[in-house]
Amino acid sequence: MAATLGLPYSAGAKIAAAATAPDRPIVLWLSGQECTGCSESLLRADHPTLEHLLLDALSLDYHETLCAAAGHQIEALRKDTVENKKGRYVLVVEGAIPLADNGIYCKIGGRTMIDLVTEAAEGALAIIAIGSCASWGGVAAASPNPTHAVGAPEALKGKTVVTIPGCPPNPHNFIATVLHLLTFGKAPALDDKGRPLFAYGKRVHDHCERRAHFNAGRFAERFGDEGHRQGWCLYKLGCKGPETYANCPSLRFSDGAGGVWPVSVGHPCFGCTEQGVGFSKGIHQLAEVQEKLPSGVHPNVDETRGQGVTTLTAALTAGAVGAAVGAAGVGLCKMERRNLSCELPPDKSSDAAQRNSKK
Structure with missing residues (x-):
């Protein structure tokens, strides 16, 4: 403890x-x-x-x-x-x-x-x-x-x-x-x-075992495709890890660090620790994230939240209820059909706000 x-x-x-x-x-x-x-x-x-x-x-x-x-x-x-x-x-x-x-x-x-x-x-x-x-x-x-x-x-x-x-x-x-x-x-x-x-001071993305694939640009495009079978990043399948604050990757279910969590069994994080997103918009919608990321553009997910109090201000979009260790559907990324961006809110506890504003 x-x-x-x-x-x-x-x-x-x-x-x-x-x-x-x-x-x-x-x-x-x-x-x-x-x-x-x-x-x-x-x-x-x-x-x-x-x-x-x-x-x-x-x-x-x-x-x-x-x-x-x-x-x-x-x-x-x-x-x-x-x-x-x-x-x-x-x-x-x-x-x-x-x-x-x-x-x-x-x-x-x-x-x-x-x-x-x-x-x-x-x-x-x-x-x-x-x-x-x-x-x-x-x-x-x-x-x-x-x-x-x-x-x-x-x-x-x-x-x-x-x-x-x-x-x-x-x-x-x-x-x-x-x-x-x-x-x-x-x-x-x-x-x-x-x-x-x-428990909720760091993003799921920060400690995800698939983070290296994200950094290398290796993404599963469909459930069951070659990338999915090889354990590549699930971002294009709707993973909300970059916008979700939780310690799921490090403190897993069923047996602590030796247990499982949704991403480890091949299911995207649905952001069930975030407030209201998927639920408030209806639980039968699934965000359209199958489109490829724009060339050379990756979400701004490399800044980590400090210990100060912050407010998530990312735009609210559709989510869905899914099941992988009981994960329930939410989504905080700002998504459009042909373009997908996922910038994090300004972090007052660091100079992240200035860097985001410049971008």
Whole structure:
């Protein structure tokens, strides 16, 4: 966990002490409009394993999917946690929160999701939105969004919400964030969307194993063609790695660094950690990126974001929901049918802005 957070070796002892304290920290997990994919991702955590996390490190007082209890019994436990353990529990929100018609499109135990989240947020030590749906609406907020589904930050305006986006997110990013909160009493450094910089501070493109092919101009043109079979860059197949901030290449799924992620199994990155792009425009469109890049022109993707807070201002375009380790569709590149450019937004933390403006 210390390595995941980018902390020195000495921090490991502090994290271990916090995670093994006799008075285990409490987690209250509320599920809204979601597919339970984020919980499924957590079930496959291996550093630490889920059983260690739940039986030794944390006290998961309420989780509709994992609790043995049900009905009145589990709802009574949730109520007891909210009323009698204020300031001692971490509120985790999975799934979007519908606001239309007073929130009637998602109810648990006869109460709307917005009521439950608002109530629990008042006494929470910290609030974490896990997954893209909880972070900013995700699939539930896709156009035309009849239920007016929103993410936890919008539903809980005025509250600090740490977002762990992804569809699903890597469970170790979530676990590391929770343990940071418990160890140091505060959230890790965040970007302007509430995402921890240790996990979302660099672009997928920066550490992609296919980056050398991109630099050499070797691109797969179609799924299954020679370039695709040889592991060439997937940019022309719609890969959003140059515009997506996530640590997927270095902290993979299923077994950490030895596991897999979409690009490693031949599927383009759909940018599922970025806000709203594909979902807000409709999830059945696929960006037209089959046209060849203009001769001698490559996207401006060689600048890296500093540790300062930046805002992605790339133009919004069509995306699609795809499946490769649960990746969900988004796209931030500015695309045109005959011309494709993908310039990154100005970076105020460096002189990148001046270089971009000159270009």
